[in-house]
Amino acid sequence: MTNLLLNVENLGIQFGGLKAVQQVNMHLNQGELVGLIGPNGAGKTTTFNMLTGVYAPTEGVITFQGKKLNGLDPYKVTQSGISRTFQNIRLFKELSVLDNVKVANHSLAKHGIMASIFRLPNFFTGEQTMTEESEAFLKIFGLDKYKYELAKNLPYGMQRRLEIARALAAKPRILLLDEPAAGMNPQETHDLMELIAFIRKEFDLTILLIEHDMSLVMGICERIYVLDHGQLIADGTPIEIRNNPKVIEAYLGEEVAENVTSE
């Protein structure tokens, strides 16, 4: 039996005269690692923005764990169990690496505002737990040695990792990663692939990944959706996608077509 977690039916959004996304149907089952690919401007980030409450869809229904998600504010979406990273890194640059993760963890704090103001005992135990948890996330991401550095001073690849650590600190069931390997070198990309596979297992996550790096997508995703001009043109396993003529024409290009025919 599949365990449906997120369901998207007939999703669409229009900006003025532009139908940026239309009639998109997709789903995520519990524990899956799924890719979302397509050429520049295909509507991938816009789809993420609808899934996370940044944009309200003009058409369609998003259901998460059986509840309608449309119209929820982004912070409510995060609280309900969907976290994301951004294509352009959005860290608190002037905060330490540790504080970047603690801020995300804080949204789940159990102690109330009165406990914080009056420094009640459960405030201190709450703070302590949060610090320990945040440090544990940093360790997984190989960032513990930078914990007191300002986020802006981290090497670029490490900033990308910190974004994922921060998203994870909100304890999501679904993690949406928007081009996590953008700007990374091949070694960093390879390490990131392993890390994504690891956190998926470790935290029982379901992951939807936008990525232009085909070796990453094909290497770790079980299923892939392909968008072109705002519409889904294919979905399937990496092998099915690599051999799909529509995908080859729209996105993967002649280079891949040649490799596919020569295999």
Ligand SMILES: Nc1ncnc2c1ncn2[C@@H]1O[C@H](COP(=O)(O)OP(=O)(O)OP(=O)(O)O)[C@@H](O)[C@H]1O
């Ligand atoms: N707020 C907005 N207002 C107007 N048009 C928008 C807005 N957001 C996105 N678009 C348009 O929607 C289309 C899809 O953009 P989107 O950023 O989702 O593409 P993408 O597939 O993520 O591309 P890339 O791979 O380059 O990041 C583009 O034509 C873009 O210009």
